[in-house]
Amino acid sequence: MQPFAYTRVASSQEAIRLGAREGARFLGGGTNLVDLMRLDVEAPDELVDLAGGEPDGIERLADGGVRIGAGVRNADLAHDAYIRQAYPVLSQAVLSGASAQVRNLATTAGNLLQRTRCVYFRDAAMPCNKRDPGSGCPAQDGYNRNLAILGTSAHCLASNPSDMSVAMLALDAGLQLSSSAGERTLPLAGFHCLPGNTPERETRLKAGELITHVCLPAPPADAGMLYVKLRDRASFEFALASAAAVVAVADGRIRHVRLALGGVGTVPWRAHHAERELLGHAPGPALFDAAARTELAAAQLRDGTRFKGELARRCIVHALERAVAMSGRGRATP
Numbered sequence: 001m002q003p004f005a006y007t008r009v010a011s012s013q014e015a016i017r018l019g020a021r022e023g024a025r026f027l028g029g030g031t032n033l034v035d036l037m038r039l040d041v042e043a044p045d046e047l048v049d050l051a052g053g054e055p056d057g058i059e060r061l062a063d064g065g066v067r068i069g070a071g072v073r074n075a076d077l078a079h080d081a082y083i084r085q086a087y088p089v090l091s092q093a094v095l096s097g098a099s100a101q102v103r104n105l106a107t108t109a110g111n112l113l114q115r116t117r118c119v120y121f122r123d124a125a126m127p128c129n130k131r132d133p134g135s136g137c138p139a140q141d142g143y144n145r146n147l148a149i150l151g152t153s154a155h156c157l158a159s160n161p162s163d164m165s166v167a168m169l170a171l172d173a174g175l176q177l178s179s180s181a182g183e184r185t186l187p188l189a190g191f192h193c194l195p196g197n198t199p200e201r202e203t204r205l206k207a208g209e210l211i212t213h214v215c216l217p218a219p220p221a222d223a224g225m226l227y228v229k230l231r232d233r234a235s236f237e238f239a240l241a242s243a244a245a246v247v248a249v250a251d252g253r254i255r256h257v258r259l260a261l262g263g264v265g266t267v268p269w270r271a272h273h274a275e276r277e278l279l280g281h282a283p284g285p286a287l288f289d290a291a292a293r294t295e296l297a298a299a300q301l302r303d304g305t306r307f308k309g310e311l312a313r314r315c316i317v318h319a320l321e322r323a324v325a326m327s328g329r330g331r332a333t334p
């Protein structure tokens with residue numbers, strides 16, 4: 001581990017000022033960044049600890065939406081009474097991730113920005129285009145069982161590991177960002193970048209830019225929502241395939257649908273193709289299956305990831321079936 005400077009800030013303004021310095025990195029709960037520093041994958045010159053200096057409340061908005069401070073701990077978000085009642089898919093996704101101890105420390109912004117668990121990325125002795133651009137991607141023909149099948153490139157297959165991001169994508173989340181250049185907002189959809197030729201570029205965040213809040217619009221009326229996560233063991237494990245479904249049915253037709261996938265994409269994956277196939281139609285197993293197959297038609301399956309096509313299909317169908325069954329029945333967390 002390289003030596004580094006450490007400052008705990010008292011305000012977002014101070015964080016932005018210090019975060020603009022060359023080699024500085026923001027520290028949320030540190031459950032990802034400090035891990036990567038120990039592995040020599042990350043080596044910041046300075047850590048700007050946001051604890052106490054970034055928004056950490058969940059504010060209900062007049063329109064029924066919420067504004068979540070970037071510093072809200074994963075556990076506090078998942079157990080918040082309004083989040084559980086109005087956005088159960090988010091609570092479920094967060095609680096499906098990591099462990100109680102990690103969730104007590106990890107922050108909302110840190111979760112959205114956590115980095116891939118690809119074994120080649122996390123091993124500083126191995127080539128990796130994301131960590132060391134141009135060095136190669138041994139995952140293409142190597143160990144890739146937990147990597148992506150959607151959005152991959154010849155330069156990178158790394159899957160995005162965040163469960164929270166998948167649920168937030170299905171809830172049409174938006175990000176509030178702040179830097180010395182001012183404030184701006186971005187939809188979460190499109191915030192994470194596909195690897196293409198530049199896998200080292202993971203998000204649209206600019207250098208030194210701080211996430212201050214995540215905003216969720218009011219939940220769609222009568223929507224059923226569910227997060228389904230399939231993994232090698234029932235807890236403390238990342239998704240092999242996951243799906244967040246938010247579906248509202250009225251008069252026998254799907255009137256609103258958001259479907260997002262985890263574990264299978266190089267970014268948290270919004271299933272636009274499936275959504276288009278579902279919207280306006282009468283829900284049922286054949287429709288769900290067709291929509292899942294349409295979304296997965298572009299999947300790039302390799303020896304290690306071949307099983308993921310079928311796993312993701314089943315995951316999508318199950319999430320849609322359950323979300324549709326809950327539509328119009330209130331939103332108690334199952």
Ligand SMILES: Cc1cc2nc3c(=O)[nH]c(=O)nc-3n(C[C@H](O)[C@H](O)[C@H](O)COP(=O)(O)OP(=O)(O)OC[C@H]3O[C@@H](n4cnc5c(N)ncnc54)[C@H](O)[C@@H]3O)c2cc1C
Pocket residue numbers: 025026027028029030031032033034035050054070071074096097098099102105106107108109110111112113114161162163164209210211212236237238239
């Ligand atoms: C053993 C283990 C198992 C896990 N299992 C899962 C799992 O199943 N599912 C899952 O989703 N996650 C899982 N995780 C990952 C965990 O959710 C993340 O480590 C955590 O959410 C990161 O949050 P943090 O606040 O600790 O981030 P940090 O490590 O502090 O930061 C992560 C990144 O975000 C940046 N950052 C932090 N805050 C801001 C901000 N406000 N503005 C701009 N940049 C910022 C940092 O600079 C850094 O680049 C697991 C982690 C561990 C250790």
